[in-house]
Amino acid sequence: MSAKHAVLGLVIERPGYGYQLAQRLEERCAFWRWESSGVYGALDQLERESHVWADRTKTTASSGAGRRGPRVIYSATQRGRDFFAEWVLGASPPKPARQELDLKMLLAGGEFLPELIEQTWVQEQQCVNELQTLRSGTPASLIDATRMSWSEGAVILQRNAEIKQLQTRIEWLQEARQVMRVLLERDVGRGRR
């Protein structure tokens, strides 16, 4: 998915110029890890499609000294609002996990079991490290859950979605390791190895 819908959503929420929007995208959708340069591409595309309107005549208060031209302020058009609403109301199919390790397990013979078991440990460590990265995206100021706004709540839900995916992966790795170990021990018991 491109940053297009996210940028449009932010513009609908409040008009702004590119750098501002890139910062807001970083704050709100940190877990998606979009490049801030992608914001400018998305804005160009949205403008070409008439989803946003670029005002090149306004000068913002902070843009005076040292800037050559006025800042381009983007705001949403009705067409853009309709396009965004259509996207929000549309179905969102879940994305199945297809990972390289799973494919290796499907195709590798039993002689690879010890190495595959080792790989589950390696990937589990990677998942736990990834969890650390996700957590550093959590808002620095801790939210008082009883007083949070919807947009703050949505950030928490997004963070939880990412973390739960990792949790599911880790649980699966642990299960896979268990199965592989049982099969390995059985094969060793039968003297096949």
Added chain:
Amino acid sequence: MAPLLSVEGVRKSYWRGPHETVVLANVSLQVRAGEFFAVWGQRGSGKTTLAMIAAGIGAPEQGRVLFEGVDLAGRRRGHLPEGISWVRRGGELSGDFRTVLDSVAVPLLGTHSPRAARRLAGGMLKRLGVADCAQERWEDLTDGERTLVAVARALVRGPRLLVADDPTASLNVLQREEIMGLLRRAADEEDLGILVTVPDMPDMAYAHRVGSLSDGHLTVSGRPPEARGKVIEFPDQQSA
């Protein structure tokens, strides 16, 4: 900075008939003052066993647990070491108390008059936002309130280390965020060391360091927080 809590090479197993199940094979972790450390694991992974050993309630078969540099082995079991507080699963409290206020005041009775203990307990309930529950009975509280009361009871003793086993059990996501945010603030603002076990990974989001417990091993990631200008020296520095 020396760690507040140091769990070193701990092993623990259970016997079911002739079968030995190794719950903790070789687990080591350290919690520093002001650090919030969360451990996740599936059911039966040994989270509770680890929490109990870390709090000095249970004893390891091998390895050792140092609190402020002192080995917890040889202490009288079943009693919390001074400086450590414990919150059990879902915040369950034991004992029959007339009111919530009394249940929170009890840990202070050895060192304070009943009146002073109640005053401090009331202050702690207020701090955790459950002052309204002070005169209610434990049975009448919601799950969220019970957990907050249990945390109040643990914090009122002024611990340097808080060990909580699955404190957010049966809470909804907003209540869990609230409890975890509150614990993080206690770590940040009061230099409290915290070790928490959680059944759900999102609950680890506020921790400085996280660990995944499986097959008796702990996989850890993250960095402890920077020491806040306070140098702590403990008598036994072998663990560093």
